[in-house]
Structures are given as C-alpha cells and as structure tokens.
Amino acid sequence: MDQVELRQLRCLVEVAETGTFTDAAIELGVSQAAVSRNVMGLERVLGVRLLHRTSRSVAPTSAGVQVLARARQVLAEVDELVREATTGHTRLRVGHAWSAMGRHTAEFQRRWATEHPDVELQFVRTNTATGGLAEGLCDLAIVRTQVDRRFAHATVASERRYCALAADDPLAKKRTLTLDQLKDRTLAIDRRTGSTTADLWPEDARPRLEYTHDVDDWLAAIAGGRCVGLTPHATVTQYRRDGVVYRPVRDAPPVDVHLIWHRRDPHPATEAAVTLLTKLYSRH
C-alpha cells in the first residue's frame, strides 16, 4: 500500500469527529485495531504525523488539520458522485470570467430551472485562460479569450471596448477615446485573466502594465489615477465605483464572447445550454 485510499480518509475523519479511535471504530462498524492501522497507514504514506494521541483523547496536529479539511472535501465529493450516479440527478457547471454572462444570469437560471429541472445549474467563477475548462472545473465556459483549438465553441456576442479612467483625468472630458491617447499611460490588468489586451497597440508604443489582484483592486488603481483600464462593455454597467468613469475607445476592435466546451464526451446537457444561451444573447 503506497497510495492513499478512501478507507483511510474515512477513518481519519471519523476519528477526528468522535475524538477517539474506539468510538470511530464503532461508528464505522469495524474493529478499533483496523481504524488504528488505517490511520497509521495514511500517516506512513504521507510521511507526516496527523494525530496527537494521548491515551485519553486524540487531537489533530497542524498538518492533520490541513489534511482533514481536504479529506472531508474529498469524501463529500465522493458522496455527491454516488448520489448523482444513483439518482440520475446531475449538475451542469458553467464557468464564467468576470461578468461575461452579463445580466443574462437570472433569465438563464429561470428558464433552465423550468426546462431542465433534473439538471442543476452551478456557476463557477473562473479567471484562467480556458475558463476552467481545461482544469476540469466546469463543463461549459463563457469566455472572452481566444478560443483554444481543443474545444468546441460558439460565438454569442461581440462587445465594444471601453476605457476606465479616474473621473478627474483630463481624458475624461472627451466623449470617446483612441488607443493612441492611452499609449503613455499605465494599464491595469487583472492578474488572473491573463488578458492580452496589450497587443492592441503597435509593439513600439504600448502602455506600461500593472497587474492587480482582483476587481476591487483594479478599480482602486484606476480611481486613484495611477492607471487606466481597458475592458469590454459589460463591465461598464456591472463594476461601477465613485471616481471611475468609462469612455468608449473608437479604434479598439470589439471583443467576442464565446461559449466553449469539450469536443470529446461533452456534458449531456451542453447542447441544450448552448442553444438557450445563444438565444438569450442574440435577443440582446
């Protein structure tokens, strides 16, 4: 045995729950010796002591606390797996970055709930390049990135780009802007999106880049006048903040919104979701 097994995790968690090996054994319906050995086996595989044993009670070590959290998560995940498979009740995980979904969320949930009551909808915030699809975090993703060849896709919308500026920025006086007017500024970019907006400028006249942690940070950097931002239109209505204004950028090409999903063995409900979403987006 040099691999972690669920049996071991079940024992560990049960011991942590009950506080003693003996009670855990009763709960699990096996002998106390078995529980002891299973936990020791896990400790051997991981090379770390997980529980402080005194002959009176048991307490997890600091490593044990970590492992316990993961273990509980794993077991919950497995339970879900079993329940889904046995009941036929399934879920569709939809990944979406920032607010690519815009305000279609509510309508999508409503229609889906009535048309596909047996398939639970679950939204996942993903900010990776492939919208969490490659990492297996979702079954269907809504992204604005270039479409990866590995995935099937459908393009559902096209959004103009807007520049986010501090309200007291001189450029804020203009109704619309051009890329050229921004080339000497610093551009705030959300670190997790890894968006490549910089290549909109000619290579020799690009703004400096500054990476931010998340939307709040991004807005803060812009409101403070340190940076400007460049973002699709959906952001304009969704992420507002005092001291930040948005102006359309005339010569920036629009950015497409794509649905992407696995080519091989797509989720059974994918097709239905794609057609519904396409319909919602198309009626704008």
Added chain:
Amino acid sequence: MDQVELRQLRCLVEVAETGTFTDAAIELGVSQAAVSRNVMGLERVLGVRLLHRTSRSVAPTSAGVQVLARARQVLAEVDELVREATTGHTRLRVGHAWSAMGRHTAEFQRRWATEHPDVELQFVRTNTATGGLAEGLCDLAIVRTQVDRRFAHATVASERRYCALAADDPLAKKRTLTLDQLKDRTLAIDRRTGSTTADLWPEDARPRLEYTHDVDDWLAAIAGGRCVGLTPHATVTQYRRDGVVYRPVRDAPPVDVHLIWHRRDPHPATEAAVTLLTKLYSRH
C-alpha cells in the same frame, strides 16, 4: 465491497483517458483483467453502466461523463492533499459573502504574501448563513450574519445600512430615509444569503419580500422599480448600476462584520489572519 474506492476511480479515469482497458492497464502498471474488474465493481456499486464497450473501443455513457468529471475532481483533490501534506505547503481558504471584505482584499493579499509565503491564500465566494464554514468550504469566513454559537469570532467593523432605490423613485429625492417609509414596498433579497433583514420592521408592518438569484438580478429588480433593497454600506461603492441610487436609512441599526472560524482545531494560520484582518479593518 460496497463502497467506492479510489482505485476504481483511478481505473475509470485512466480508461477514459487512454480509450482502451488494455492501455489503461499498462499505464497503471496492473493487468488488464484487474482494470476490467475495478470498473465493473464501480458500475455495480453505482448501479449504472459507465462505459459503452465495443470490442474496438470504449466510450463513456452519459452517466459516465458525469461520474468522470467528479472522479477527476476527486483524484485532483487527493493529489493536492498528498502534495500539501508532504511538502508542508498549505493554504488558507477565506470565505466571504458578497463584498464583506470590501477593498481590503488587495492589501490583505499583499501583506499576507510577504508575511506568510508558505501559506497560500484562497478566496471562496460563499453565500450561505455560516459563510461556508459549516460546510467545510473554508477555514475562516467573513460574514455579516448573526454569529453561530459553534464558531469563534471577532467583530471587525460596523456598517450603516443603505436603501437601494430606482433613480426615478419618489423617495430618491430625499437625502436619508426611514424604515417606515419602506414598509409598503417590496424588498429584494438575495436568495443565497438568507439574510433576515425583514425583522427590522415591526411584525405587523413589514415590506413584501422578493427573492433574487444573485447580485445582477438584485440590481435589475431595483433598477426596474419593482423592488427596493436594503444593504450594508460596502455594497454602495462596490455594486453600482445605472438607474440605482443608494440612500442611508436613519433608523436601521448598523450591521456588524465578523470573522468566524472553527473553535475546535482551527487552521494553524487562523490567528495570524485574524490579527492582520482586524488591523486592516480598524484603520478603516
């Protein structure tokens, strides 16, 4: 064997990856017969056929696709568990509802990264009453709900409540509002927060309630004039939208922001996180 085991999941996933039982067996370093039986065992436990077998190739059934997604997730989770335990590298999962964290996020991440480089920060959006703590989704949560007795807590901030109104609402003309002025309206409430703001009113004069799916939906219901909202101050700067204005409510008691965490066996890094967050909040 009437329980799912990791061995079975490993076989299933490997067969799906390679496309044949034989290759999967080679990859796993066991015999083909073993793989066959493991997959069959899983199918027996779940009571569902997971793979369509032809003598030429193998394809997952629709149930198989579902189970595969979960199985991959479980295995990835287990890998993480092993890596964390063996390397000592850990993570701290911080749950936060809506934007309870406000604009401290960026500063928190920065300071944490320098002061605790060995503990990775991970943010989890949680909208349940206990901030995902009870469900094991995080190790530390930032919530605005009443504190559950089960958890240890620290109060870090207190926020005034604001009323969200459609811009053309008659009440929007006033600088401040009172609860009484809202009692005949419909109050939009985000379904997942389960917030109990309604009990601010006397029992016989409460607004009607309407539950919304998420923030976008919530804002939409208010912008359309169908509902009003009641929310802590942080929302005012974070979720803005054309057609929605915020007005302070004079006689609504402020709402506290709490950090909560497990009393028994807290995450080893909890204490450090609590003191850092307290410091950040206190300096406003």
Added chain:
DNA sequence: CTGATCCATAACCACAGCGTATAGATCCGG
C-alpha cells in the same frame, strides 16, 4: 476466412486488511 485486437470470465494465489486478544500507557478515584 483468418489473424489481430480487445474485453470479459475463470481459476488460482498471495497478501492486505480484518478480528480477537493482549500489552503498554495514561488518567482517575480513593
């Protein structure tokens, strides 16, 4: 039709994991 390929089944075997029993350690009450 024949060979190749691939999954399921059968027969067998080793050892992993379980149970019972017991030793060792710690705590508690008197």
Added chain:
DNA sequence: CCGGATCTATACGCTGTGGTTATGGATCAG
C-alpha cells in the same frame, strides 16, 4: 500511591479482496 478504567498499539491467525495468468467470445481488417 495504587488498582481499575480507558484508550491506543501490537501480535497473530484467518478470510476475502484484488492481483495474476490463461482463455473464451466478439468484432474488425484484410
């Protein structure tokens, strides 16, 4: 300070699970 109680670890057979090899049956290519 000393038994008794309580709990974990170890010892030692035994059972059954999961492994192997061998083979059968089914399908496809040529």
